[in-house]
Amino acid sequence: MPKRLSKPAKSKTGGKSLQKLRDALAPGWTVAESAKNAPEAPVRAGRPLAIDDIYELKLTGDPQVSPDGSRVVVAVQHIDREANEYRAALWSFPLDGSSGLQLTSGRWNDGSPRWSPDGEWLAFTSKRETEKPQIWLLPTHGGEARQLTDLTNGASTPSWAPDSRRLVFTSTVDPEGYDPEHDVKVITSARFKFDGKGFLDGKLTHLFTIDALDDEAEPVQLTSGEFEHESPIWSPNGKEIAFIANREPGWEMLRTSDVWTIPATGGEPRRLTGGQGSFQSLAWSPDGSKLAVAGVEEVQGGVQNARLYVIGAGSGKLKGLSGDIDRALGDRSMSGPNGPVSGSPIRWTPDGKAIDALVSDRGSTIVVRFESKSGKATVLTGHDRHVTAFDHADGSGELVIAVTDPTTPAELRVVTDNGERKLTGFNDAWLAGTGIATPEEFWIESKGRSIQGWLLRPTGNSAEAPDVPLVLNVHGGPHAQFSPAFSHELQMYAARGYALVYINPRGSLGYDESFAQEVTAAWGVADAPDFLAAVEHVVGMGGIDGSRVGLTGGSYGGYITNWLLGTTDRFKVGVTDRSISNMTSMYGTDDISLVSLDPELGTPWEDQQRYWDMSPLKHVANITAPVLIIHSENDYRCPMEQAEQLFIALKRLGRTVEFVRFPDESHGLSRNGKPKHRVERLERTLAWFEKHL
Structure with missing residues (x-):
């Protein structure tokens, strides 16, 4: 058996030598002033952390900035100790730093808040009195939430149409002849179980649309076939919906996935990518001419760093933007757990000139801006932290990030041109006087x-x-x-x-x-x-x-x-x-x-x-x-x-x-x-x- 090493490994630690090594391993990008001036993790002294402090933790989800850029809504998760369950409430915070407002009671697990483009409604998911999570609507100027969907298998990933009336979402569909009371499983697909979900019983995820403002409206299934569909987003002109799927025979044994579009009123899907890649996240450009997508253009054996691409919405032409930045796009960190994050790790800037993306780099997860024409990369947030999600404040040029550091659970902060300012402090009270x-x-x-x-x-x-x-x-x-x-x-x-x-x-x-x-x-x-x-x-x-x-x-x-x-x-x-x-x-x-x-x-x-x-x-x-x-x-x-x-x-x-x-x-x-x-x-x-x- 190999014995333990007798001498310490050669190291480079602390001060200038550590910074020099970091710089030597950095990709070829520019670092913005906002990243240079990011705050360091606070030093916390006091009584030792206790296991029961897990019940004090508040975990913020992905921030969703209002269309007018004045406030942000976020789901905040906590543990109901007596019920032995997770709960989450929706909160609203003005970006000027004034006091926030709790929008939902926190008796349920509310998540995935999404503003309607006119700012009048919040769509969100919640289980409430139903067995499966459904989509709910909350008027932003006061009033009670109402349940929008009531599907047997629930509903998730809501995305608004630009008319602020229609929503697209996903839900699983039972196979033909499915009987939930029959306990014998007949399996024909290689994909028959999944961790956290259990046996899938032949159910497949499809896209649905619904008229959110019609109390009598029923969901309309948009996709069909024995395939899985995910990540639907409505085009800026309201005519198409983009999504990710593998619609090839034997898809359940393949690692590939493609970007597709489908008419919002229904019809045959159109594949934009070539069938050789694997893609995970989508974002429409503000003018609707392009899609930003994260993934790999050609799947090969073993692991690959996900990269950023732009696809012509009409031509399907794929252009790589992050090729010189040999890092994995997206949040690959797992120190967590983190809050109820459901947003995309890529977003176009409001002017359509760049795409901001989460990038995993040397332990940290940061926001990097890629110019859509040149691919020039600029780091917007500091290292030594983990950004879990972000959104843009339209008009101000500011970012709202959910970010955690070694001594602070994830909270919301506003990133400006020159630095950051704190927006939430859900964990401040119990952290005070606690040694971390x-x-x-x-x-x-x-x-x-x-x-x-x-x-x-x-x-x-x-x-x-x-x-x-x-x-x-x-x-x-x-x-x-x-x-x-x-x-x-x-x-x-x-x-x-x-x-x-x-x-x-x-x-x-x-x-x-x-x-x-x-x-x-x-x-x-x-x-x-x-x-x-x-x-x-x-x-x-x-x-x-x-x-x-x-x-x-x-x-x-x-x-x-x-x-x-x-x-x-x-x-x-x-x-x-x-x-x-x-x-x-x-x-x-x-x-x-x-x-x-x-x-x-x-x-x-x-x-x-x-x-x-x-x-x-x-x-x-x-x-x-x-x-x-x-x-x-x-x-x-x-x-x-x-x-x-x-x-x-x-x-x-x-x-x-x-x-x-x-x-x-x-x-x-x-x-x-x-x-x-x-x-x-x-x-x-x-x-x-x-x-x-």
Whole structure:
């Protein structure tokens, strides 16, 4: 078994050397004054953070600025502790900074607010008294909300027509002859289950329109066929609706998707892109002549950085705008959880001269402006933070962003030409007097790559303790990134007296595409040195007991936990969460093998040895550290059998192991599971480290 490294990895940290390295790795863009003057995360001292503080958290969603640019509406989520449920209310805030107004009661989970172009109405989604979320209408000048849709499978993603009368939205449609009382499942599609949704029963998502101002109007189904349709947006002239779909035979086994348009009154869809790419987000130019779209022009094996394109609405001609910026478009950060965000990560500026987009860059998620003709890129918001969503204030040139930093949950801020001003402070009261750890950023050199990481040191009385234990936390994906964002879970380690190290190893997004591709068919092998080097580096920084190092991670982070426990003796204890142990049995029992494992590894019957060589279970006999296994009963992303195999193997080997199963939870338990289950999961994790570390 490989032994732990004896010397700290070569590092570049702090001050000028850190900034120099950052600059050297920066893409070729201009940095605006607003980004240069962005505020730093505030230092917070006081009593240690508590697990129950999760019930105090308020999480802001995507800001939606009124058509006249005077105010913004946002959904704000909180936990109803007694009901063990999530609630969200709609709030309105004037952009001049005066007091906000709560628009809905917060007794339900209201989200996805969308202004009508005339500013008279807010469409939003809410479950309220119905089993599934429906679309509701709220008059903006006073009055009660009224339910607009009443569909069996609910309604979502509302988008207004320019006439402020019609809406387009999505809803799932039952297959012909579907009987909800019949419990035998007859499956013919490769896409038959999905994590967080369960078994799909042949239901498919279609586009619908409705006259929002006619009390008697019924939804009209716009698309047809056995395909999935998403992200509908109405054209500025009201004649067309753009959307994303794959309408090819066998689409459920393909990674491709296209941009389409369809007449708003119904008809045959028209494909704008060539069938070789994959696209996720859309935005019409103000004059309706073009569409901005995020994705890749040609799908290839393995991970690719999503890029920004402009498509001629008539010609379908595709023009790349972000080709020189080798970064992933969109928010690829997963430090969260974040608020109820449902908006697009790309938006045209009101004058139609540029497109603003969320970009993942070196841990941060920032807003970058791309000029529509030249592609020139300008960073509008500062690094060392995580922008989760944004919108434009028409006429003023200002941006409204939802942004979180390491010591502050996401709040709304207004970005001006020269800086920012605070708009909301939902979490100010409970944060006052609470000790929140500020992460220390570091960079190390590992196998020819610069690896970015952060160290959280203990808060409260533990901050003065010499040589504290260390826990390595590994993110999922593998193609994602840790970000300098507020995380109640990560902060709890510091509050309980642990130092916590987390990095973006090779395979992470937020860096050049080749960096993300280095783990292709090399999980655990290519990136393991990055984790080990980071551990040795932070131990070398001082104040940490290098003999007491623990390891944890979820999803791919659970895979790495299993892998490192079986291939090194560096870690004294491990907590593996929603993990992968056997790659061979993973194929076909999860919900995304055909679009995740297939492109990188092929199939297990073509190369069974490769699958087994990449399976942590191959090395299970080498695991001697105590292991806590956490898994959700309804996890379809990393199925329960992965945890069961690992547990039985460790029991058969006589190891110290405990297996905790959470009922009625999916892969997303740590982010959106039942609040009490989230609390218990975290308590059990910390208790395991306390017992064995």
